[in-house]
Amino acid sequence: MIDIIFTPIPTSVAQNWWEGGPDEHGNPLETRISDGGAPCRHCLKNIKEGKLVLLGAYKPFSSTGHFAETGPIFICSDPCERFAGEKISSHR
Ligand SMILES: [Zn+2]
Structure with missing residues (x-):
């Protein structure tokens, strides 16, 4: 059994994006x-089909190690409530 743990991004990051801030690379977000x-x-x-989403690059790690990658993520285009805690998905 493998558990995949999803941790929501900090609200401060989402808020910055909703206010038009750039992504991790300094690029404007894509709608x-x-x-x-x-x-x-x-x-x-x-995010339901037909709804607007914001796409940007995000680095969830504060370190600069070899595995500290930056990747594309989506967030709702309108402010949403941060998931409380972590979401766990179990797989065999
Ligand atoms: Zn959302």
Whole structure:
């Protein structure tokens, strides 16, 4: 059994993005239309098909180690409530 733990991004990061701030690389966020499979990394819900989403690069690690990657994430285009705690998905 493998558990995958999803930790929501800090609200301060999401708030900065909702206010037009840049992503991890200093680029403006991209607005897209969800195909129904875009998970919001703040509320941890799938963003419904047809809804606007923000796409940007995010680095969840404070270290600069070899595995401290930066990757693309989606968040709801309108402010949403941060998921409380961590979401655990168990797989065999
Ligand atoms: Zn959301």
